[in-house]
Amino acid sequence: MVNTLFLPELREMLAEKNRAELEEFCTTLNPGRTAEFMEGLSNEEAWEVLQFAEASRRSEIFGYFNEERQVAMLSDHEPSQVAALVEEIPADDRVDLIQELSDERVREILPLLPVKDRRNIQRLRSYQEETAGGLMTTEVAKLGQKLTVRQALDELGRQASQLETIYYLYVVDEDDSLRGIVSTRQLVSSLAHPELTLGEMMETDVVVALVSEDQESVAQKVERFNLLAIPVVDASRRLLGIITHDDVIDVVREELTEDAQRIAAVAPLEDDFLRIRLLTLSWKRGIWLTILFFAALLTAFALRHYEEELKQFVWLVWFIPLIISAGGNSGSQSATLVITAMTSGQVKFRDWRRVLVRESIVSLVLGGFLATIGFCVAVMVAPSFHDALVIPITLLAVIVCGCMCGASLPIAFKRAGLDPALMSNPFVAGIVDILGIVIYINVGRMLLG
Amino acid sequence: MVNTLFLPELREMLAEKNRAELEEFCTTLNPGRTAEFMEGLSNEEAWEVLQFAEASRRSEIFGYFNEERQVAMLSDHEPSQVAALVEEIPADDRVDLIQELSDERVREILPLLPVKDRRNIQRLRSYQEETAGGLMTTEVAKLGQKLTVRQALDELGRQASQLETIYYLYVVDEDDSLRGIVSTRQLVSSLAHPELTLGEMMETDVVVALVSEDQESVAQKVERFNLLAIPVVDASRRLLGIITHDDVIDVVREELTEDAQRIAAVAPLEDDFLRIRLLTLSWKRGIWLTILFFAALLTAFALRHYEEELKQFVWLVWFIPLIISAGGNSGSQSATLVITAMTSGQVKFRDWRRVLVRESIVSLVLGGFLATIGFCVAVMVAPSFHDALVIPITLLAVIVCGCMCGASLPIAFKRAGLDPALMSNPFVAGIVDILGIVIYINVGRMLLG
Known part of the structure; x- marks a missing residue:
């Protein structure tokens, strides 16, 4: 159901270029709800409203638009504005979106991104869809095992705003090889012993996904072990990224829907029923x-x-x-x-x-x-x-x-x-x-x- | 596939009553994997092994057994041992298990539990299955809005070991009415400003589930808003509990499997295909x-x-x-x-x-x-x-x-x-x-x- 409750007000604010109210609209509600209220707007209007949100909020709201609108927005606007937005989108979603853009558009935008992001995008694009590599995000909290609880918390505080999720801290050695995990819960409940090191508290028997592993098998592991996120490693156990629970729900839904369609003798649609050609x-x-x-x-x-x-x-x-x-x-x-x-x-x-x-x-x-x-x-x-x-x-x-x-x-x-x-x-x-x-x-x- | 790798060793340890090794077996691996290695044991043997784990670990391992084994274990053993285990099981899973036990057994066990747990069980049992109330756990981090970041973190440290999850802190007033949420990520990244209060940082536009809401609708909200957990409230917005992402995956899988079965003209099984009568x-x-x-x-x-x-x-x-x-x-x-x-x-x-x-x-x-x-x-x-x-x-x-x-x-x-x-x-x-x-x-x- 398109929510039309705020549409007239929103259009009025836009017409008046009412900065104060538009900024408030973008910050007061939670980003998902903000996106919902904007559903009735044209792509053009929605893009205008987005410009009143600060960068990280903008990408959050943008993340709740449907894919069609997201692709249209990234295709139509000023490359510099688009690049600024793309920079803020979580690494895994960003790559999926870039796959949908025209080659020409990608060539316009990529050079405007910081080198770090550009490399990251190129690496993620090299993994096959429907594998762990194709699902993972590279934004992960990596910490050394010598850090104490107190140091780890401070370090996490510095990294947190860059990260999609911090349910687990991943303890790695100098080669980025995964040694163990510490949950945020463990960390917080160890505040009474601030001198403990991560190496001492970490769980060393970690359930991991191989980067080439099929997404169905990854989803089964996450479900079986009730994980919030599963680390993705290469053959030499180097930590490449994590897959978070929300991507796992999507996989479960996708696989089961495909099953139902195959049962009824339809090749899986791989697209929205109302949007497929x-x-x-x-x-x-x-x-x-x-x-x-x-x-x-x-x-x-x-x-x-x-x-x-x-x-x-x-x-x-x-x-x-x-x-x-x-x-x-x-x-x-x-x-x-x-x-x-x-x-x-x-x-x-x-x-x-x-x-x-x-x-x-x-x-x-x-x-x-x-x-x-x-x-x-x-x-x-x-x-x-x-x-x-x-x-x-x-x-x-x-x-x-x-x-x-x-x-x-x-x-x-x-x-x-x-x-x-x-x-x-x-x-x-x-x-x-x-x-x-x-x-x-x-x-x-x-x-x- | 039943993992038989450790079975002979496990049986030998049991025969020798080798406390040191059995304790190590219960702590070294992660609990899900420990449970997997025990799959080949009889219920009797598995129960014996469990006794060598410390209380909270025991309930974690137990949580990974299949339901059949869980019910059998709770039905067969010393009421006092069983009650000690039940006390440690997360509130939502505990209620589901108790529903499966005979009335007589429930009457034996309930009086052995602390009053708090007993009340909790009775309350959760009163909610209908397939509603938000039937899915939720009551173990939730409730904090007052006047707490500062530092105080909140300390308080969370005290509560954390009792809680299933601490991705979000729920800010409530004196009547337990939900005022807002603060994510653990926000809290940790605000460590640089330890004097901020929860009231100042909280998100007030919270997506909630009503206690009587259908589980499918709850799952859709969690998916749409990419939530790790959704708070469950009553009509007057009192915070009753939360539903966590793992229960949501179960709901999605259950609903879609039922769909596929209904499409093929089978009434939903509501039980394992190989176990249903x-x-x-x-x-x-x-x-x-x-x-x-x-x-x-x-x-x-x-x-x-x-x-x-x-x-x-x-x-x-x-x-x-x-x-x-x-x-x-x-x-x-x-x-x-x-x-x-x-x-x-x-x-x-x-x-x-x-x-x-x-x-x-x-x-x-x-x-x-x-x-x-x-x-x-x-x-x-x-x-x-x-x-x-x-x-x-x-x-x-x-x-x-x-x-x-x-x-x-x-x-x-x-x-x-x-x-x-x-x-x-x-x-x-x-x-x-x-x-x-x-x-x-x-x-x-x-x-x-």
């Missing part, structure tokens, strides 16, 4: 729809193959959609449950036997139940009690096949090093469709032929 | 499968109704599964995309017009493409070029219907105050199945009749 969206959906379409075409050939049987027992035709959908639905339930359980780490490859045993029991229960209902209906339309048996027998067989297929494919994909969510549901649907028809007609042949 | 699992799946089954039964009646047409044009039968699945797949894509976009806040109710326009364009592109392929195939089997047109026309119509249905139902459910993920995909599937058949036969009638 329609042609891109059509492609991301069309590719899977087409594959599924060809799978379903096979059912047409199968049915054509059984033309004689279907002519002989016309009533069998009526139940075709029912049987296919029962198999498809139960299969997609199984696949989704196994996929979500694997994403959250509840199911590992080694559990495959247990999963299949459990699924076979559940599928017998479900199949048995639906077969019973199916039989009651079939009795009403089939020529005889005996003929009606085709329906429940087929249903039971198809549902068991659907569940087994749905449960085993994601595990097999995972084993093959693929994303279990990637193709499971479409594959299951395709296989179960064909299998359903083949089982159906053959059961019919045996009982009726 | 098979009867419960069958119920959570069977209820939706049955509803879908009855929806699909309607297709049987529809087909029966069109018996004459199908006898006359037998080749139409071959394409029934193809047409139904094309409609179903495109509808489930639309529904899933809209649902995930709504969960992440990208799509609001007010966007419905834009969503429908975009979906109709995409559905025409997708439908047009698949209709073309369908036509090429139909030409090969249909009696004439003209007859073959039934297939592409039907495909286009069904895919457009599927997409519109899939996009509008979740929005309508949301508008009606229901969970958009709850029934959308099953409903879409049901509607599209029937619609597909009706459209198919009627197009056939018009062109062939």
Whole structure:
């Protein structure tokens, strides 16, 4: 919902160039809320308002705009103003934004930044997206192990304004190699012993992420160990940066949303649903729809193959959609449950036997139940009690096949090093469709032929 | 993967009652890793090892066991030992665990706890699960606004060991009413001005959660404002507790997993996939499968109704599964995309017009493409070029219907105050199945009749 509460006042202040009030607007509220109140303004107006905030506040407010607005603002304005803003944006967010700008624009802005920031940006840009390196920020509190509690606190006081977060202090040696961590909490509660050194109090068994580690694995570590931030190191344990909890929430949301989309046979959008280009969206959906379409075409050939049987027992035709959908639905339930359980780490490859045993029991229960209902209906339309048996027998067989297929494919994909969510549901649907028809007609042949 | 690296050594230490080594095992590694190494031990053995850790460490390690083991441990051992452990567990986790114990057990343990903890537990138990109150911990750093930086730091030093987190200090008045917050970072970077008071430095525009607020809404606030912790207040703004970022990650994961499961027509499991009882699992799946089954039964009646047409044009039968699945797949894509976009806040109710326009364009592109392929195939089997047109026309119509249905139902459910993920995909599937058949036969009638 766009918050329009302050819009008229804001526009009036802008028209009057009311410095005092605009400055107050930028400082009184928390930066997130300030950004929210500015949502209704044009990019141009919002940029004007931002100029009344002091540098660090400006970048904080800017950080709460949506990406579209951020990119537009950085693309449109005076390079020197833009560079001043970019300098203040946290290192990890800054790199992500710069990736979105045109090469020409980047060439205009980079030279205006201090050498330190420029190097930092170039280094961060070299890491792959979706890895720890692509997520981390380099702004981290590094301290030597000989510092005392009192000295560390003073040093931290000096560094704090430059840092995104200070939940942990990272203790490093001369080569920047990570030796241990001290939490701010530990530091503060050790104020009574100001002569203790960081080396004496630090936790040496530190959970770290390798710079090339996949973001999903990083998120799992952070969740498992309830971390506020995880240090990122290279192969020789040099501390390169940290990944903070807010980036981890984003990763969790992104990965799970992708799962849900893949389950519904959509290639992950990687963009806002309302902002993605329609042609891109059509492609991301069309590719899977087409594959599924060809799978379903096979059912047409199968049915054509059984033309004689279907002519002989016309009533069998009526139940075709029912049987296919029962198999498809139960299969997609199984696949989704196994996929979500694997994403959250509840199911590992080694559990495959247990999963299949459990699924076979559940599928017998479900199949048995639906077969019973199916039989009651079939009795009403089939020529005889005996003929009606085709329906429940087929249903039971198809549902068991659907569940087994749905449960085993994601595990097999995972084993093959693929994303279990990637193709499971479409594959299951395709296989179960064909299998359903083949089982159906053959059961019919045996009982009726 | 169960880590078996240390198991033999651990068992040997236990057999020898080697106090020194066991104590070292409990302190050297970080608590999460210690718990991981103990995974292969029996509950009995793990409990024995825990006794060698000092009280606060013991509860930390315990916190990393899975819930099953935690509940078993609290249920089986000496009430006095258990109470000593429970006293050390963070307030929010403690309440969740106590809910899992038998009433009898709770009656044994509660009286052994200090009055303060007992009251705290009773109060937290009174809040509903899935609300801010049910998630929060009461261990929060409350300070008065007259304290100076130096005094605040000292006071924090005294409180810190009792608190789960100290990222923010909460400034309250005499009635515990929340006046503002000061981040630990601010505090530490103000060390150069030790005479500043909290009242002077605090941020007064604080994002809060109401105690009765739904957990999904709380998670959205924390994400939107990048918070480490959000204060929970009652209607008169009294500070009751805080919710920390790790609980928020859990909420995000839980809500999105439920979405994926609902999309696949499974009632949310609310338990581990491998641990949930098979009867419960069958119920959570069977209820939706049955509803879908009855929806699909309607297709049987529809087909029966069109018996004459199908006898006359037998080749139409071959394409029934193809047409139904094309409609179903495109509808489930639309529904899933809209649902995930709504969960992440990208799509609001007010966007419905834009969503429908975009979906109709995409559905025409997708439908047009698949209709073309369908036509090429139909030409090969249909009696004439003209007859073959039934297939592409039907495909286009069904895919457009599927997409519109899939996009509008979740929005309508949301508008009606229901969970958009709850029934959308099953409903879409049901509607599209029937619609597909009706459209198919009627197009056939018009062109062939």
